[in-house]
Amino acid sequence: MxxxxxxxxxxxxxRSRFLPELIWAIPIVAxxxxxxxxxxxxxxxxxxxxxxxxxxxxxxxxxxxxxYRDVEVGEVRDIxxxxxxxxxxxxxxxxxxxxxxxxxDTRFWVARARVAVGEVTGLETLLSGAYIGLDVGSSRRExxxxxxxxxxPIVSGGTPGRAFVARGxxxxxxxxxxxxxxxxxxxxxxxxxxxxxxxxxxxxFVRAPFDRYVTTSTRFWEAGGIRATLDTAGVKVDVESLVTxxxxxxxxxxxxxxxxxxxxxxxxxxxxxxxxxxxxxxxxTESEDYTVVFHQTVRGLAIGAPVEFxxxxxxxxxxxxxxxxxxxxxxxTPVEVRIYPGRLRARLRHGSxxxxxxxxxxxxxxxxDRGLRAQLRSGSLLTGQKFVALDFFPDAPRVRLxxxxxxxxxxxxxxxxxxxxxxxxGAARTVERLPLxxxxxxxxxxxxxxxxxxxxxxxxxxxxxxFGPTSxxxxxxxxxxxxxxxxxxxxxxxADSLERHPESLxxxxx
Amino acid sequence: xxxxxxxxxGLLLCPACGMLNRCGRTEAVSRRPGCxxxxxHLRARKPHSQSRALALLLAAAILYAPANLLPILExxxxxxxxxxxxxxxxxxxxxxxxxxxxxxxxxxxxxxPLAKLLxxxxxxxxxxxxxxxxxLQRARLYRMLERIGRWSMTDVFVAAVLSKLVQLRGLAxxxxxxxxxAFGAVVVLTMMATRAFDPRLIWxxxxxEA
Numbered sequence: 028m029x030x031x032x033x034x035x036x037x038x039x040x041x042r043s044r045f046l047p048e049l050i051w052a053i054p055i056v057a058x059x060x061x062x063x064x065x066x067x068x069x070x071x072x073x074x075x076x077x078x079x080x081x082x083x084x085x086x087x088x089x090x091x092x093x094x095y096r097d098v099e100v101g102e103v104r105d106i107x108x109x110x111x112x113x114x115x116x117x118x119x120x121x122x123x124x125x126x127x128x129x130x131x132d133t134r135f136w137v138a139r140a141r142v143a144v145g146e147v148t149g150l151e152t153l154l155s156g157a158y159i160g161l162d163v164g165s166s167r168r169e170x171x172x173x174x175x176x177x178x179x180p181i182v183s184g185g186t187p188g189r190a191f192v193a194r195g196x197x198x199x200x201x202x203x204x205x206x207x208x209x210x211x212x213x214x215x216x217x218x219x220x221x222x223x224x225x226x227x228x229x230x231x232f233v234r235a236p237f238d239r240y241v242t243t244s245t246r247f248w249e250a251g252g253i254r255a256t257l258d259t260a261g262v263k264v265d266v267e268s269l270v271t272x273x274x275x276x277x278x279x280x281x282x283x284x285x286x287x288x289x290x291x292x293x294x295x296x297x298x299x300x301x302x303x304x305x306x307x308x309x310x311x312t313e314s315e316d317y318t319v320v321f322h323q324t325v326r327g328l329a330i331g332a333p334v335e336f337x338x339x340x341x342x343x344x345x346x347x348x349x350x351x352x353x354x355x356x357x358x359x360t361p362v363e364v365r366i367y368p369g370r371l372r373a374r375l376r377h378g379s380x381x382x383x384x385x386x387x388x389x390x391x392x393x394x395x396d397r398g399l400r401a402q403l404r405s406g407s408l409l410t411g412q413k414f415v416a417l418d419f420f421p422d423a424p425r426v427r428l429x430x431x432x433x434x435x436x437x438x439x440x441x442x443x444x445x446x447x448x449x450x451x452x453g454a455a456r457t458v459e460r461l462p463l464x465x466x467x468x469x470x471x472x473x474x475x476x477x478x479x480x481x482x483x484x485x486x487x488x489x490x491x492x493x494f495g496p497t498s499x500x501x502x503x504x505x506x507x508x509x510x511x512x513x514x515x516x517x518x519x520x521x522a523d524s525l526e527r528h529p530e531s532l533x534x535x536x537x
Numbered sequence: 538x539x540x541x542x543x544x545x546x547g548l549l550l551c552p553a554c555g556m557l558n559r560c561g562r563t564e565a566v567s568r569r570p571g572c573x574x575x576x577x578h579l580r581a582r583k584p585h586s587q588s589r590a591l592a593l594l595l596a597a598a599i600l601y602a603p604a605n606l607l608p609i610l611e612x613x614x615x616x617x618x619x620x621x622x623x624x625x626x627x628x629x630x631x632x633x634x635x636x637x638x639x640x641x642x643x644x645x646x647x648x649x650p651l652a653k654l655l656x657x658x659x660x661x662x663x664x665x666x667x668x669x670x671x672x673l674q675r676a677r678l679y680r681m682l683e684r685i686g687r688w689s690m691t692d693v694f695v696a697a698v699l700s701k702l703v704q705l706r707g708l709a710x711x712x713x714x715x716x717x718x719a720f721g722a723v724v725v726l727t728m729m730a731t732r733a734f735d736p737r738l739i740w741x742x743x744x745x746e747a
Contacts, residue, residue, distance in 0.1 A: 050585065050592045057596030057722070064603040064715060090619070 073101065073121035078135045078159065079114040080175040085139060085157030086117065093119050093159045094138070096183070100125045103159065117175075119159065129171060132164030136176040181214045187235035188213065191291060193247045195299025198227045199275050205231055206250055206278040212237035215277060229299055231277060242281065242288035246306035247297045250278040261409070283307060313369055314342070315387060316434035319401040319415060320350070320361045323441055327413035328403060334364045336417040342366035344415060363434065364401075364415055391428070391435045398423050400440035461533065469535050476521060479514040486510065542740075549579040583735035591661055593730035598654050600719045600726065605647065607716035610696055613709065622716060623647060623692065646692040646720070649685055653727045656682055657734065664738045672739055679736045686728040693721045 083106050093101035101121035109116050138160040140153050162183050181202050198218040205213035217230035255264045300306035334342040346363035398421040406414045426438040486507040543550050549558045556574040572579050608620035623646050630639035696717045703711040
């Protein structure tokens, strides 16, 4: 070069041929990592589903989670409307594990804080916002579009136990407790009107292990609120628990014939009775209808009032009517009663009711001939409730029964005397009317008469002891007889006066 | 007129001590290998510059996808848990009103890495095809590429700091997602690729032709 000293020569070292190729390991590793991440992302990517709700309160796209048993299994991606804008359609993406869960009967609901009587749930949603809960169904049919529940289901799937249905007259609020010996063993899940609108089907869930106590003969009854029964036995108040006092509930117990019962299958349909008494009644399989025609007031007799035979409840009043005979202008009140012979049979210790196979009318005729009569009696003085009593009155006047009348007639026997209330009221009215302060003069007169009668009797006594035809007492006797005659006149005058003014006995002479 | 360069003069400049060495023709002229002054291995060009830069660039490009698609931050608190990708974080900031911050993150985390990938790719392509035009611009582009390289690490830095700072046991938890690693790798790989690329190659075709 131009400036003096030449630069020193550097030694040339041949390059390694291997190392440069090693650099390509980096993109290969990167590709492997990237591929692995991609595969993981794709694998974690589960099914996308849609759920329709009535509204999307509290739901946020990209934020609201889907949770199964409080484990996050997905996220809401999008919130939109159905084509007719009737519902809100949630598009959600689930994790891969959830793929087989998306079956026909999988349920979705929006979990929000819920404060019900007896329990508080979903408090965490107050902070974190609502989430969509899901409950995996047991169906095998896959599904991707769901209709969400508007209510949080009471019992989540997978809870051991069995579901039953009880048909009753009244709805029980979902979530109401089910009791077994005052132990809460389940909940009411649904309450739906039957298709024909006549009864309510109450879905019940009884948790394991209590579900094995539910047999085909188990009786369910409403345990709601205060049950105050006002019947001929007086007032009865019964409360199952404080919760049922507010929201109602259902109790069950083995039925009267529980011995041969088998465990009830899932979905078994029971009857929901109104009360424990109703539930525990012998099932009245056979019944006979009769009519009792009363010619007196049936005030205090209600439909459902008992029909008793010597104090044993045999049946009930099913109808109260009114008959009018235009010819005689006579009103009668026919009372229809239903007798359950089974109840009598159940209590029978000796003999049998079925000894003689004969038709019901023939048997009724024989019984009436023996004196079977129906009477209206007061069951409770306090309430004035009445019931129909059946008994045998052999002295009762014989009656002719209408053999073709249906239902058969049991002749009525009036019992005014036994109508305690009526007679007491009458007595009270009489006493009230008694003018006790005006009876005085009348009593004085009666006293005079009695004194005269007394002296006359003592005279007669003397006469009887000293009587002789020629005795000197004959003159006395004459005098006695005259006195008796005077006394008799006095009595006769009193009798006349009383006959003319009978009220003077009470009101005194005016 | 051809510019005089060290290469054309048959000289090598030691980058460590600044000494000029002559390119040796035979092996046993000097006893010591490398720079006669300080012993540094002297190279006329960075070895395998193109293939190294390409390999690193390719690796960075591959990892750019998961870095942006996967969540970078996983936040969990009683108010719900959340997984944020870089883009969703930017969207959140933008809709939340702090658009200057969103803009900064957008530029630093998405645009700069992307720009680096593209420009380095373009430079490599141009060198490979021995383009002759716009050499000055390409040289400037490369210098800029080197300068902005480290800025992309802000995102990873923020994520790392947050995940260590916000650990309120039982209340809130922030953890770094898989994208953070990928993103860090992207930044490091692009920087390495930039380093591996020899800007002298931009000027080389002229020298070679000459």
